[in-house]
Amino acid sequence: MAPSNPTHNASTVDLATVPPAFDHSAPHDAASFPLSGKAGDLLAKVVRATELFSAVALAVDVVIVFTSVVLRYFLHSPVSWAEEVASALMVVQVFLGAATTLARGGHSGIDVFRGxxxxxxxxxxxxxxYWIVLAVSVGLFLSMAELTLDTIEDTTPFGLSTGIFTYPALVGSLFMAVFATANALAGPARTVxxxxxxxxxxxxxxxxxxxAVPDHAVAPGLLLCGGFVVTLLMGVPIAFALAFAALLYFLTNPxxxxxxxxxxxxxxxxxxVLLAIPFFVLAGLxxxxxxxxxxxxxLLLRLMGRVRGGFNLILIIATAIFSGISGSKLADVAAVGGILMPAIRKTRQDPNDAAGLLACTAIMSETIPPCVNMIIFGFVANISIGGLFAAGLLPAGVLLVALAVVAVYFGKRVNPDEAFEVRTPWPSLIAGALVGLVMIVMIGRGVMAGIATSTEISAFAVVYALVIGGLAFRELTWSSVVALFVRASSLTGAILFIVAAASSVSFALTIEQIPQQLSAHLVSFGTSYGKDVFLVAASLMMIVFGAVLEGAPALIIFGPLLTPIAAQLGVDPLHFGTIMVISMGLGLFSPPVGLGLFATCTITGTQxxxxxxxxxxxxxxxxLALLVLIFVPTFSLLLPRLWGF
Structure with a gap:
């Protein structure tokens, strides 16, 4: 299972002096909390109750979306309020999930520089x-309270109270403040x-x-940028670094x-549309x-283990397969690495080489549907998500072939029998594998053919994985299902709270007219040097920021800025989106600061x-393969054109 926090604890601080919420090595389900005694017991109960409530919200969300799709497509009786209620339940998951993830120390941040x-x-x-996180939580709670009072009599387009959105956010931000206070007060009194x-x-x-000196005041825009950079380097979790930067801007802008x-x-x-993220993560888990x-x-091990570089090929193919299910790269790495790394050690292969290859397979599979980052990019850049899914398939194939050639050349032959303690009979193994492959085909066919949206398909994937998979293998228990929903809702909070915080930063950047200024410079640059050079420059920018910003925030911030510029220079948005997502992945899983690489090392037990x-x-x-994709846009555009996107 993947750790909830994809950062690596590079700090040399004695963890005995640091509250547990910043112990990045702790797994998500760790039962430790920053306070001891009765206060700690009460906090633990509140966290557990909040997690269960968020998990229930996710389960109800799946039921609503799945039922709505069935009623619309099969009974031709759509439910008008389903989308609004489903979105409101997602707000519950985002804010309560972010709060419990904060309590358990699961938000990702960069502590390499601090180390x-x-x-x-x-x-x-x-x-x-900790004080910065507390400031953000209190500021968000007070701001959310003001918004709730201001909109208390408003209704949604379908006549529901807007409180279905604001109340969960208000309660979630209150819980964040409570948990942040517990974290902040748990350290040595003198330091606190x-x-x-x-x-x-x-x-x-x-x-x-x-x-005192209003003519030379520190500008809100400077506080926005400076606050983000400083807090990011300090090791503040990325979501809270973004939210803190925006908070400074709003507080100082009259x-x-x-x-x-x-x-x-x-x-x-x-x-x-963002509901596809928790649903696909849930299906993968x-x-x-x-x-x-x-x-x-x-099955892959039994079929390919004896081929030269067979284990390397299995790593590549397995990650590609799971990318078509979970949508989350860290979930893919956890699933594949958790199963294959013990087998790699048993067959006496180099675990460091395998860990490096595993991280690179995550880069390779960034554009294989239903990738979370493709969904996020399509959402923020206003590009067809189905079109992006189609555009990402051939580029992923190019990267897969390039990686496979090197992996086979440097690979070895092994005896796959050494990897198994108990071998599954062939009929049972093939039948079980087919159940999973049917799910992959269902997801791919449904989205590519336009039968349903990515969110609707993801709801079907969840039901299929739970019902069909549960009946076929009979390995699910009620307790494991509850734990599954709890973990998925927590991951949802960690992922989507970054998206939410980045939205406030994007708004502040727009007010400061930074997109317009950047656009003018980049259009001039692209006009002078050509669109291919612009694409290379944009890719390098995304590699750098993908490493620093944990991937998704980089896409959220730069996607809406760069996509119109690329279109103005004659670059197809689908081609541009594919290149940006791959470049982001290259940064996310590359040394020295790629957070995805730290997570991979944690999962594989390597340094x-x-x-x-x-x-x-x-x-x-x-x-090198990325450069080929940049200069040959046909790889990205062939399938979308054939399929009518």
């Missing part, structure tokens, strides 16, 4: 991170109060300067009421729990310093 500082500084910086005094003094100093801050964050978490994943991989060298050959061939 290079003197040890005496690190505990203070960690404590400052000294850092709070320093933070208050800094805020007071900026406020006094701006009021023309913007604070309720707009809450409004923008809420607007980034209530879109029906269900496959892992009910044994479908294990049977698919065992980053040992993985970097053997994975270099795989990264090099993927980068």
């Amino acid at each position: 290079h500082l003197p040890a005496s500084w690190q505990a203070s910086i960690v404590q400052l991170c 109060w000294a850092t709070l005094a320093g933070a208050v003094a800094l805020v007071a100093g900026v406020w006094a300067w701006n009021n 023309n913007l009421p604070m309720l707009i801050y809450a409004q923008q964050i809420l607007s980034g978490s209530e879109h029906f 269900a496959m892992e729990v009910n044994g479908m994943s294990l049977r698919l991989i065992e 980053l310093k040992d993985v970097v060298r053997p994975m270099g050959k795989y990264l090099a061939v993927l980068f």
Whole structure:
């Protein structure tokens, strides 16, 4: 199972002096909380109750969307309110999931830079991170309360109260504030109060300067950019670094009421199309729990294990298969790595080389439907998600072939029998694998043919994985199903709260007219040097920011900025979207700071310093293949044109 936090703890701080919420090595289901005694017991109960409620909201959401699709397509009796209620339930998952993930220390952040500082500084910086998270939580709660009061009598287009959206966000932000307070107060008293005094003094100093010298005040735009960069380098979780930067901007901009801050964050978490993300993640996790994943991989091992580089090929093919199910790269890495890495060690292969290849297979499969990042890019850049899915297939094939050639050349022959303690009989193995393959075909065919939207197909995938997979393998229990929904709802909160926070930053950037200024410069650059050079520059930019911003935020921020510029230069949006998502993946899973690579090392039980060298050959061939895709757009556009996108 993947750890809930895809960061690697590079800090040298003694974790005994750091509250557990920043112990990135802890798994999601760890039962430790930052407070002890009765307060800790109460906090644990609140967290567990919140997780269960969020899991119930996810389950009800699946039922509503699935039933709505059945009524619309088969009984021709659509339910008008289904989309609004489903979106409201997603808000529950986003804010409550983000709150419980905060309580368990599961939000991703970059602590690599902090780890290079003197040890005496690190505990203070960690404590400052807690105060920043608390400031964001309190600011969001107060802003959300103002928004709730302002819209208390408003209704949705279908006549429902807007409270179905604002109340869950209000309660979720309150829980965030409670959990953030517990985290902040759990450290050594001297560090806690000294850092709070320093933070208050800094805020007071900026406020006094701006009021005393208004002509030379620190501009809101500078606070927006500076606040994000500084907090990101400090190790503040990415979602909260984004939200903090936007909070600074709204607090210092007199023309913007604070309720707009809450409004923008809420607007980034209530879109029906984004429901495909928790649904596909849930389907992938269900496959892992009910044994479908294990049977698919065992079949591949039995068929291909003795071929030269057979294990390497299995890593590549297995990741490609699971990318067509879960939609989440970290879920793919966890499923494949969790099953194959023990077999790799049993057959005496190099686990560091295997870990590097596994990370590169995640890059290769970034555009295989139903990738979460393709859904996010299509949403923020207003591009057909079905078209993006079609556009991503051939490029993924190019990357797969390039990676397979290198993997076979450097691979070895092994005895796959050494990987098994108990071998599944062939009839049972083939039948079990077919159950999973049918699900893949159903997802791909449904989205590509336009039979249903990605959200609707994802709801069918969940029901299929739970019902058909459960009946076929009989490995699901009620407790495992509950744990499955709890984990999926928590991952939903962690992923989509980043999307929500980034929406507020995108709004602030628009107010500052940064997109317009960037557009003018980049259009001039593209006109002078040509669209291909522009594409290369945009790809390099996305590689850098994909590494630093954990992938999805990079797409959310730069997708709406760069896509219109690319279109103005004559680049097809589907081609551009495919290139951007692959480039983002290349940054996310590349050293030295790619968060996806840290997660892969955690999942495979390897060290980053040992993985970097053997994975270099795989990264090099993927980068060369990316250049081929940039200069030959036919790979991205052939299938969309054939299928009418």
